[in-house]
Amino acid sequence: xxxxxxxxxxxxxxxxxxxxxxxxxxxxxxxxxxxxxxxxxxxxxxxxxxxxxxxxxxxxxxxxxxxxxxxxxxxxxxxxxxxxxxxxxxxxxxxxxxxxxxxxxxxxxx
Numbered sequence: 001x002x003x004x005x006x007x008x009x010x011x012x013x014x015x016x017x018x019x020x021x022x023x024x025x026x027x028x029x030x031x032x033x034x035x036x037x038x039x040x041x042x043x044x045x046x047x048x049x050x051x052x053x054x055x056x057x058x059x060x061x062x063x064x065x066x067x068x069x070x071x072x073x074x075x076x077x078x079x080x081x082x083x084x085x086x087x088x089x090x091x092x093x094x095x096x097x098x099x100x101x102x103x104x105x106x107x108x109x110x
Contacts, residue, residue, distance in 0.1 A: 031069055
């Protein structure tokens with residue numbers, strides 16, 4: 001759930017949200033499409049009853065790819081969203097830092 005202070009800082013022209021990753025959106029989408037293909041490949045491997053270790057190897061690669069996307073998004077969040085909030089409003093900066101801390105916590109538990 002987005003809080004009103006941080007939501008107002010994220011709104012661009014016309015009230016549409018802008019996010020730190022927007023400049024790399026196409027790169028993220030391309031990576032996510034590759035990950036989607038990898039996931040389909042793992043499902044196909046299971047369907048074809050391939051060797052367990054080979055499937056686990058592909059799952060490991062898939063997990064690493066998702067972590068890479070997550071780390072990139074976190075980095076963009078810190079460089080853009082948190083930094084922008086810190087420059088505009090200390091309350092908003094605290095909220096953004098809290099969001100980032102919670103996201104890192106979820107990431108570490110996964």
